[in-house]
Amino acid sequence: MNYDNQVKNRVKRIEGQVRGILKMMEENKDCKEVITQLSAVRTAMDRTIGVIVSTNLIDCVRTAEENGQNAEDLVKEAVNLLVKSR
Secondary structure, eight states: OOOOHHHHHHHHHHHHHHHHHHHHHHTTOOHHHHHHHHHHHHHHHHHHHHHHHHHHHHHHHHHHHHTTOOOHHHHHHHHHHHHHHO
């Protein structure tokens, strides 16, 4: 799978958020602020996972249909990936 710049930028943004959280911890910031930022990272990760799985699923289903294959197993696998990520 090719990862476009939009997905890479999402991950870079998450990386920046994590670095910010580490800095907050080093500065002994209030735990509520740290937890808020950790929750934001988790949400960003969940959304990124969703984007990657859905984009990959679209490509895989398209390829399967072109080759006359049943795409049902691919959909099940994608759903399982999403469930495991939570």
